[in-house]
Amino acid sequence: GENVEQHPSTLSVQEGDSAVIKCTYSDSASNYFPWYKQELGKRPQLIIDIRSNVGEKKDQRIAVTLNKTAKHFSLHITETQPEDSAVYFCAARRTGFQKLVFGTGTRLLVSP
């Protein structure tokens, strides 16, 4: 089955710096890759997603890139702010299936 690896497990940056979180997946049939943000004590919420027919997608300060050949995708956050501090999860979904397989999460800490 699908396996998703996520790195790093923790990431500390200064406010205004960029942050990059990377995920690799094992199933070449995966075609949908969402990213979720989970603030402390809250539920995970979708922040951006990308499909396999697109190489990059941006939404203001966040972007996701996908390399299908290498089977990895990354979340990029620019001009980080303290409110970006949270745990971020990547996930992958195989074509024709409903279920997502999640990475183990990255705890991002943005210091003022």
Place this chain on the structure above:
Amino acid sequence: NAGVTQTPKFQVLKTGQSMTLQCAQDMNHNSMYWYRQDPGMGLRLIYYSASEGTTDKGEVPNGYNVSRLNKREFSLRLESAAPSQTSVYFCASSESGTGQETQYFGPGTRLLVL
């Protein structure tokens, strides 16, 4: 719209006790899911229901059962709780077949098994 709701928010059980976690969504979604979240393990799928009337096992189904009561409700039952089932449980729902795969999560149930 309330979105996805879960009850209870917090529960303490003794080993061997049983309980049912309730989940409901008001977004008319076809698919519903139960996850558990443990430190360093991410979100692991326990069971899911692609549509009303169907249920399937996820990554970690042992010790759990589910019921898709109707399109709105999807419950998770622990028949004989074990300390290893101490976790935070999230229910989620999504549309299916329309290209809108976003999963919307409930607020979670924190379960402690002593």
